[in-house]
Amino acid sequence: MTATAHPTRSSSKPRGSVWASGTLFALTLRQMLRTRWVLLTAAVLLAPAAFAVYWSPTDPLAADELILWGQIFVIGYLQFAAPFVALITGTSLISVEKEERTLSYLVTRPVPRWLVVVMKYAAAAVFCGVGLVLSMTLSYLALAQHFGMTKILEHWNPVIGVMGSAVAGMLVYLSIFLFLGMVARRPVVYGFIFVTVWEFFVGLIPRSIRYMTLVHYVRSLATHAIEAAPEEHQFMLQGAMTDAAPMEVVLVVLPTVWIALLAFSIWRFSTTEFHANPDRR
Amino acid sequence: MSTAIETRHLGKWYGEVVGVNDVTVTLEGGITGLLGPNGAGKSTLLWLLTGQLRPSQGEVRVYGEAPWRNAALFRRVGFCPETEGLYRGLTGREFVRLLARLSGLSRRRARTRTDEVLDLLGMTSFARRRIGTYSKGMRQRVKFAQALVHDPDLLILDEPLAGLDPIGRRDMLALIRRLGDAGKDVLFASHILHEVESVTSRILLINRGRILAEGDVHEIRALIDRHPHHVRVACDRPRELARLLIDADDVLSVRVDPKGSALSVETARPDEFYSRLMGVLAESDLDVSAIESPDDNLAAVFNYLME
Numbered sequence: 033m034t035a036t037a038h039p040t041r042s043s044s045k046p047r048g049s050v051w052a053s054g055t056l057f058a059l060t061l062r063q064m065l066r067t068r069w070v071l072l073t074a075a076v077l078l079a080p081a082a083f084a085v086y087w088s089p090t091d092p093l094a095a096d097e098l099i100l101w102g103q104i105f106v107i108g109y110l111q112f113a114a115p116f117v118a119l120i121t122g123t124s125l126i127s128v129e130k131e132e133r134t135l136s137y138l139v140t141r142p143v144p145r146w147l148v149v150v151m152k153y154a155a156a157a158v159f160c161g162v163g164l165v166l167s168m169t170l171s172y173l174a175l176a177q178h179f180g181m182t183k184i185l186e187h188w189n190p191v192i193g194v195m196g197s198a199v200a201g202m203l204v205y206l207s208i209f210l211f212l213g214m215v216a217r218r219p220v221v222y223g224f225i226f227v228t229v230w231e232f233f234v235g236l237i238p239r240s241i242r243y244m245t246l247v248h249y250v251r252s253l254a255t256h257a258i259e260a261a262p263e264e265h266q267f268m269l270q271g272a273m274t275d276a277a278p279m280e281v282v283l284v285v286l287p288t289v290w291i292a293l294l295a296f297s298i299w300r301f302s303t304t305e306f307h308a309n310p311d312r313r
Numbered sequence: 314m315s316t317a318i319e320t321r322h323l324g325k326w327y328g329e330v331v332g333v334n335d336v337t338v339t340l341e342g343g344i345t346g347l348l349g350p351n352g353a354g355k356s357t358l359l360w361l362l363t364g365q366l367r368p369s370q371g372e373v374r375v376y377g378e379a380p381w382r383n384a385a386l387f388r389r390v391g392f393c394p395e396t397e398g399l400y401r402g403l404t405g406r407e408f409v410r411l412l413a414r415l416s417g418l419s420r421r422r423a424r425t426r427t428d429e430v431l432d433l434l435g436m437t438s439f440a441r442r443r444i445g446t447y448s449k450g451m452r453q454r455v456k457f458a459q460a461l462v463h464d465p466d467l468l469i470l471d472e473p474l475a476g477l478d479p480i481g482r483r484d485m486l487a488l489i490r491r492l493g494d495a496g497k498d499v500l501f502a503s504h505i506l507h508e509v510e511s512v513t514s515r516i517l518l519i520n521r522g523r524i525l526a527e528g529d530v531h532e533i534r535a536l537i538d539r540h541p542h543h544v545r546v547a548c549d550r551p552r553e554l555a556r557l558l559i560d561a562d563d564v565l566s567v568r569v570d571p572k573g574s575a576l577s578v579e580t581a582r583p584d585e586f587y588s589r590l591m592g593v594l595a596e597s598d599l600d601v602s603a604i605e606s607p608d609d610n611l612a613a614v615f616n617y618l619m620e
Contacts, residue, residue, distance in 0.1 A: 049417075051414050051417065051418075051419065051420070052414065052415050052417065054414075055411055055414040055415050056415070059400075059411060062402070062403075063400075063402075066402060132398050132399075132400075132401075133394075133396045133397065133398025134398045134399065134400055135398075136363075136365060136392070136394045136396060136398065137394075137398075137412055137415075137459065138415070139364070139365055140363045140364070140365065140387050140390065140392040141384070141387050141412065141415040141416055142384050142385055142386075142387045142388045142415075142416060142417055143384055143387075143415050144384045145382070145384070302382060303382075305360075305365060305366045305367055306365050
């Protein structure tokens with residue numbers, strides 16, 4: 033038997049990580065654009081928009097219509113659409129590869145494992161973020177259609193603030209569900225309980241226990257964003273909060289949870305043994 | 314000069330279950346067959362070599378480097394898994410190109426190499442079809458193509474002939490031989506000795522997670538030939554095939570299965586039988602969907618070696 037035919041070819045320098053990043057990103061987007069996934073995500077994203085279209089008020093700023101803005105944007109998007117779209121997407125990112133037994137192809141390539149997690153997360157973030165922004169824009173146009181174009185543009189600022197808060201919340205939820213998808217056998221079930229029982233119902237309880245929920249900080253961020261808009265444009269404030277956490281606290285809590293869970297996910301993926309027969313694990 | 318594969322007292326357990334146990338081997342290069350019955354530990358050993366599993370004990374080196382969490386090493390290694398897992402929504406070309414890009418090939422190089430390897434595997438005319446529509450043989454070929462696309466130095470192939478028809482098997486074995494001739498190192502797992510010995514004389518015998526024998530195939534062959542070899546041929550007209558095979562000296566018995574969809578043959582001389590079987594199938598118009606060799610005979614040899 034002879035010695036290896038390529039004794040000098042070095043494997044010390046990974047190359048093409050940028051190309052691999054784009055490929056992983058595109059692969060994940062393509063996986064998410066499969067019919068079943070898209071339909072489920074679209075259903076979650078379009079639910080608040082459907083309400084907005086249905087209830088579209090003739091006088092959007094009438095006193096008895098103002099509550100509608102809060103219901104659609106705060107409850108519909110911050111408490112429902114953002115966490116649920118993150119739940120559907122985040123829990124599936126790695127588990128789909130496990131179920132379809134395709135992880136072997138990704139982990140036997142010259143691509144660092146952390147990059148697989150980061151690019152999958154990035155693709156999911158873009159997928160969910162674009163969906164959220166489009167849906168919220170549709171809702172706003174439905175609710176504000178009787179304003180006329182000039183006022184629609186004038187009142188855009190608080191909407192952008194709530195959109196940003198929804199996207200920020202979605203990013204944090206996505207990192208939580210990405211991690212859950214790696215460590216739990218039934219991540220969707222646990223995620224559903226987390227979103228409905230903990231985030232939704234506990235999040236509604238006044239006093240200190242709500243400070244334990246993530247949605248409190250997402251709603252607080254939205255409140256601060258609305259308050260930053262000129263006073264005459266703060267019509268959405270009715271749906272926001274009266275006991276919002278201080279902005280400094282929000283800016284510590286949300287990024288900390290986001291970075292911590294993303295780091296845990298990377299660590300978990302990097303140290304997990306993957307092979308074709310998950311039953312043996 | 315570096316050794317292709319080296320393990321020292323390598324062990325892997327899944328809880329109480331032993332995957333591989335105290336495996337110490339050194340493979341300098343060329344083609345090596347890893348032979349063992351199903352459940353012998355072949356795949357576990359390959360997953361350890363490809364860094365998908367972390368050793369429970371001992372160490373494993375591929376070109377002098379530990380494969381666990383060593384992404385850079387996979388520039389030099391191509392792995393064809395046994396699993397049926399594939400991105401079924403992609404076309405064959407998209408799948409191979411995707412993995413070429415993940416291997417660090419530029420867009421242009423990935424396109425060129427993809428076309429080359431698909432052509433090499435006879436998949437060019439199916440390259441635009443979604444993998445979900447592929448037959449088992451086509452899926453096997455496209456899996457092989459992705460392992461080759463980045464021109465690795467070492468190919469690790471887990472049951473690469475599974476699901477291929479006789480012509481496909483012949484072509485694939487010829488390709489493996491050509492890769493060996495071109496200087497590639499190949500570790501090729503199978504539970505069928507006839508397949509392994511047609512591409513290499515060097516084999517590792519593994520059973521119950523232990524390497525039982527390492528060396529020349531002819532020594533192993535002598536042991537195996539003491540035991541009858543069973544071959545199951547699934548085809549549309551097994552009785553007709555039985556008539557074509559039964560008179561030969563190398564056939565001990567034939568049996569058509571109760572559903573009438575397969576023929577089981579017991580042979581004392583597998584080499585002669587396989588050669589003749591390929592000739593018979595090539596000359597007839599029988600529609601063969603599978604040729605399988607249950608590893609009873611290997612198991613008998615393994616039991617003998619373990620005693």
